[in-house]
Amino acid sequence: MxxxxxxxxxxxxxxxxxxxxxxxxxxxxxxxFDMLQLRDKVTAKHSLSMxxxxxxxxxxxxxxxxxxxxxxxxxxxxxxxxxxxxxxKSNKALSPxxxxxxxxxxxxGYNLLKKLNLPQVILDISLYHHERYDGSGYLLGLQxxxxxxxxxxxxxxxxxxxxxxxxxxxxxxxxxDALNIITKDSHMFDPEVLSxxxxxxxxxx
Numbered sequence: 454m455x456x457x458x459x460x461x462x463x464x465x466x467x468x469x470x471x472x473x474x475x476x477x478x479x480x481x482x483x484x485x486f487d488m489l490q491l492r493d494k495v496t497a498k499h500s501l502s503m504x505x506x507x508x509x510x511x512x513x514x515x516x517x518x519x520x521x522x523x524x525x526x527x528x529x530x531x532x533x534x535x536x537x538x539x540x541x542k543s544n545k546a547l548s549p550x551x552x553x554x555x556x557x558x559x560x561x562g563y564n565l566l567k568k569l570n571l572p573q574v575i576l577d578i579s580l581y582h583h584e585r586y587d588g589s590g591y592l593l594g595l596q597x598x599x600x601x602x603x604x605x606x607x608x609x610x611x612x613x614x615x616x617x618x619x620x621x622x623x624x625x626x627x628x629x630d631a632l633n634i635i636t637k638d639s640h641m642f643d644p645e646v647l648s649x650x651x652x653x654x655x656x657x658x
Contacts, residue, residue, distance in 0.1 A: 474520050481569055482524045485531050492534045493541060495620060500527050503607075503614035507578075510606050513649045518574045522606065525578035529607060532562025532579070544621040556591050559583055577603035582611045585641040605643040609635070609650050612642075628654070 490497040504526035511522035533541055536558060540551050547555060563580040581595070581604025588596030590608070600608075616631035626634070632654060639647055 482527055486527045496530050496533055499614050499618040502618055503610050506610035509653055510650055521572050521574040525575035529578050529582050532558035542621050559592050574603045577601045578607045582607035586643050587640045605646050609642050
């Protein structure tokens with residue numbers, strides 16, 4: 454049984470969350486997440502962490518779709534399944550060409566998920582999670598409210614999860630150090646959504 458199977462079977466936590474999600478969507482996400490785990494456990498662990506963060510934040514910002522944020526976060530990096538190990542598992546700085554290949558995972562993942570007719574929130578998380586509020590992100594360089602809400606939420610939860618998860622190129626930071634970095638770079642994130650996220654983390658303490 455996969456990690457996502459175990460997690461999603463815990464009725465005391467997820468029963469109400471799943472009631473609003475089509476069974477076909479749930480089964481598709483579980484299958485994709487199994488594929489991601491087989492490809493790279495580090496990315497899968499990061500995605501699980503991001504999923505819970507996204508659910509919590511969406512409960513405050515877009516409650517009706519909160520469970521879709523959970524599922525969308527599980528597959529936000531699905532485009533990395535076809536990425537060469539030299540890039541995916543590199544512990545060194547990437548060359549400009551390698552970084553371009555890394556950035557391609559956004560479009561690759563979105564194109565895959567779009568073919569599966571998944572809900573728009575899930576597609577938006579995949580396509581926009583690297584966009585930044587000040588326009589410095591990728592792939593489209595959108596800024597401000599040009600970025601759909603799902604992308605603005607995912608930008609924060611993806612960044613925080615990435616900073617607090619061990620990666621080949623970076624040891625996990627403690628939660629406070631990660632929050633310090635996000636606060637320092639606050640211009641990259643929706644100020645209203647970031648304020649809510651920071652309050653949730655404070656409440657967590």
